[in-house]
Amino acid sequence: MTREDRSIYIVLAIVFAIAGFLGISNGSYLITAMYIITVLAVTFIIKEKDVYNLLYAVLLVSAFYDYALFVPGIQNIYIFHIVLGVFTLLSLYKVFKDKDVFKNLDKKVLVIYVIWFIYMCVSIKWALNRNLAIKYIAIYLMMFAFIVDMMIYNVNKERIKKTINLLLFLISIIIIIGLVEVLLGKQLPIRHYIDGFIENLPQWQINTIQARPIAFSYNTNNLTAALAILVPICLFAIYKFENVLAKIWFTVVSCISFSLVVTTTSRTGFFAFLFGFAIFIIYSVFNVKNLGIKQMIYPILLVCGFALAYNYSYLLMNIKPSDDQLTTSLSGKLSSLEGLTEGEINAEGSALHRMEIIKDVFNGVITEKQYQGYGVGNVEQLLKDKGNTGSVYSPHCYPIEILGDFGLPGVALYGIYYLYLLIENLIIGIKKKTIVSFAAVAGLIAFAPASFGPSSITYVFSYWILMGFAVSCIQVYKKENNKYGKSSTKEYRMI
Numbered sequence: 001m002t003r004e005d006r007s008i009y010i011v012l013a014i015v016f017a018i019a020g021f022l023g024i025s026n027g028s029y030l031i032t033a034m035y036i037i038t039v040l041a042v043t044f045i046i047k048e049k050d051v052y053n054l055l056y057a058v059l060l061v062s063a064f065y066d067y068a069l070f071v072p073g074i075q076n077i078y079i080f081h082i083v084l085g086v087f088t089l090l091s092l093y094k095v096f097k098d099k100d101v102f103k104n105l106d107k108k109v110l111v112i113y114v115i116w117f118i119y120m121c122v123s124i125k126w127a128l129n130r131n132l133a134i135k136y137i138a139i140y141l142m143m144f145a146f147i148v149d150m151m152i153y154n155v156n157k158e159r160i161k162k163t164i165n166l167l168l169f170l171i172s173i174i175i176i177i178g179l180v181e182v183l184l185g186k187q188l189p190i191r192h193y194i195d196g197f198i199e200n201l202p203q204w205q206i207n208t209i210q211a212r213p214i215a216f217s218y219n220t221n222n223l224t225a226a227l228a229i230l231v232p233i234c235l236f237a238i239y240k241f242e243n244v245l246a247k248i249w250f251t252v253v254s255c256i257s258f259s260l261v262v263t264t265t266s267r268t269g270f271f272a273f274l275f276g277f278a279i280f281i282i283y284s285v286f287n288v289k290n291l292g293i294k295q296m297i298y299p300i301l302l303v304c305g306f307a308l309a310y311n312y313s314y315l316l317m318n319i320k321p322s323d324d325q326l327t328t329s330l331s332g333k334l335s336s337l338e339g340l341t342e343g344e345i346n347a348e349g350s351a352l353h354r355m356e357i358i359k360d361v362f363n364g365v366i367t368e369k370q371y372q373g374y375g376v377g378n379v380e381q382l383l384k385d386k387g388n389t390g391s392v393y394s395p396h397c398y399p400i401e402i403l404g405d406f407g408l409p410g411v412a413l414y415g416i417y418y419l420y421l422l423i424e425n426l427i428i429g430i431k432k433k434t435i436v437s438f439a440a441v442a443g444l445i446a447f448a449p450a451s452f453g454p455s456s457i458t459y460v461f462s463y464w465i466l467m468g469f470a471v472s473c474i475q476v477y478k479k480e481n482n483k484y485g486k487s488s489t490k491e492y493r494m495i
Contacts, residue, residue, distance in 0.1 A: 004049045011051055015039060015058055015083075022079055025072035028189060035065055035079075038173065045165050052094070055087045056153050057166055063146070063461045064170045066216040067191045075191065080461070081142070088145045091152040104155040105148075106475040112417045113144050119406060119413070120376040127375025128382060136377025136405075136458070143464050150468030151475060160476045163469070164436065168237055168250070171230050175253045178213035178223065178260040185211040185318030191218060211319040213260050221453040224269025226462035227257045228450040232276040232442035233469075236283075236435045238298045239291060251298050255305030262313040268453035276446030277306070283438050290433070353392045360386045361395070361404040373407030394455030401456060418444070421470045424478070434477045440470040 016036050023032025042057040062069075062080040069079040095102050120137050127133040154160045181187050187210050194201065194209060201209075217223040234250045234257070241247060258277075261269050284291065284299045364370050364382060374382050379401050383393045395401040402414050422444045429437035443466050451457045 002049075007051050008043075008049055008054055011054055012039070012043070018082060019069060019079060022069045022071060026070065028069065030189060031065075031068045035061070035069060038065075038170075042166055042169065045169055046162055048162075052090060052153075053162070055083065055090060056149075059083050059087045059146075059149065060163075060166050060170060060465070063465060064174060064216065066222075066461055067218050068188070068216045070191070084142060084146060084149070087149055091149045095152060101152060101155055104475060104479075105151050106471055108420060109151070109417070109471050110148070112413065112420075113148070116413060116417075117141070117144065119409065123373065123375040123406065126372060128378045128385065129375075129380075132377040132381055133375045139459055140376070143458070143467075146461075146464045147468040147471060150465075151471055154472035154476055157476055160436070160472055163472065164233065164237070164240075167230065167233055167465070167469070171234055171257075172249075172253050174215045174223075174226070175231075175257045175260065177215045179256050179316075181213040181215070182211065182260065182263055182316050183318060185320050187212075187214050188216065190214075190216060207320045211317050212264050219454075220264035221266055221269065221455070222460050222462075224261050224264050224266040225272070225450040225453045225457060225460055227261055228269055228272035228276060228446045229443045229466045230462055231257045231273065232280065232446060233439045235277065235280040235302075235442070236439035239295065240435050247298060251301055251305070254302060255309055258306050259309035259313040259316065262309055263317055266453055268449055272446045272448075272450035272453070275449055276442040277302070279438070279442035279445055283442075353389045354396055356389045357383060357392065357395060358397065358400055360388070361400045365403055365407055371408050373403070373405050373410055376405050379404035396452060396455055398451035398457050401458065421467070421474070424474050425470060428474065428477050432477055434473070437473050437477055440466075440473045444470060 016039075019032050019035050019039075023029055023035075038061050039058055042061055043054060046053045046057050048054070059080075062078070062083045065078075065080065067078060071077040117137075117140070120133075120140060124130055124133045124137075150163070154163055177188065185207070192214070194206070212220050214220055214223050217226060231254055234254050237250045238247050238254075241250075258273055261273050281299055281303075284296065288296060360383060361379060365373060379395045380393045382404060383389050383395075395404065399411070402410050406413070422441060425437045425440040425444070428434060429441060447463070447466060451463075454460050457463050
């Protein structure tokens with residue numbers, strides 16, 4: 001047994017021990033078993049016998065497992081945070097050890113993150129609630145760390161291919177789990193947004209909620225946002241892979257993912273998904289000659305599959321009957337739950353409260369001349385102080401969250417950041433004919449409407465993954481001749 005093999009086994013043993021402790025302490029035996037099996041599976045995907053590659057794969061797995069494995073008694077700390085801390089230290093060591101790695105990083109993005117972080121820290125001075133500000137600074141720091149970790153890892157085409165394979169595998173797992181949840185009418189035993197008020201709901205509502213997929217997400221809005229912004233990678237993988245079975249697989253999982261979005265009744269997720277799919281269709285139409293006419297069978301199959309999913313997905317749902325069932329129509333029960341999210345009320349009331357949120361933030365920043373914003377993470381405090389949004393204090397709209405937290409300077413900075421990622425990937429995709437860059441473009445465009453779904457997309461890990469992936473595509477494919485064409489296992493050996 002080589003030194004590298006021993007290091008791999010030791011790291012795996014530590015990861016499994018931590019996962020086992022968290023799972024047993026919280027009674028999450030199924031989740032722990034699934035996590036361990038997933039980690040073992042990705043070790044075969046990366047095909048590298050070194051600690052750095054292994055921990056990167058474990059980091060992505062942990063990000064996809066989201067809220068599932070948490071520290072007992074401290075539900076805000078997950079296994080993801082533990083792996084993120086270790087991998088970030090290893091990544092920083094890598095940068096300091098090899099200065100050429102830093103040269104390959106996208107400096108524009110790094111500068112934006114530095115400016116963003118400084119502004120956050122300064123905003124504590126005028127924050128309505130300093131505790132909230134400190135909490136969100138910690139969240140943003142973790143987001144920056146995760147994205148920079150992806151940037152440091154993906155410095156060449158060989159690495160980003162591994163990342164794509166890992167993402168495709170993990171996205172497929174999420175989709176299959178979601179499908180199983182729908183067919184069984186039972187969600188995975190993880191933290192759920194209804195945990196705090198489940199005893200106040202009638203049984204038929206509980207059964208209907210549990211019949212909808214969430215996989216490892218906290219709620220359906222988070223899941224639909226994840227599918228909308230990450231499934232474009234699966235869509236463009238249809239053209240990326242030459243193997244027919246791979247093409248068929250990603251066609252099928254893309255149709256299943258749209259079916260899952262339909263069953264969640266998330267309007268923002270539905271439109272966001274279609275935005276990303278529209279980019280795929282546009283790409284297909286404009287590249288018929290390059291792709292070949294035979295390849296057009298896949299977008300046609302997808303359109304047909306989506307049409308079937310839109311009209312008949314409800315037939316897949318297994319909603320368990322209950323004695324207190326007031327609504328016999330399945331569509332009626334789904335409609336009654338369309339607006340049910342954490343702290344929200346249903347349907348019309350949800351839309352009205354969201355309009356009040358937008359008015360409160362806009363009037364506060366513009367009309368009341370609080371141009372610098374109310375401090376990082378303080379939209380929530382602003383809405384509580386206003387007291388006209390019922391029990392809804394989360395922004396449910398990322399542009400409004402940015403405006404309320406960081407004011408006009410924050411909107412300008414984030415606008416530059418978002419447009420840079422979008423336009424740069426688009427240019428690279430057109431000039432270098434890189435399909436992966438178009439996948440990033442589709443994900444970024446889908447993100448615009450998807451960001452209106454979750455209560456705050458700031459802490460949705462799929463958003464972090466999308467941004468890290470988009471930046472990685474830029475820094476790898478922008479350079480035709482990348483120095484890091486081959487990686488050395490030696491340089492990532494644990495010391």
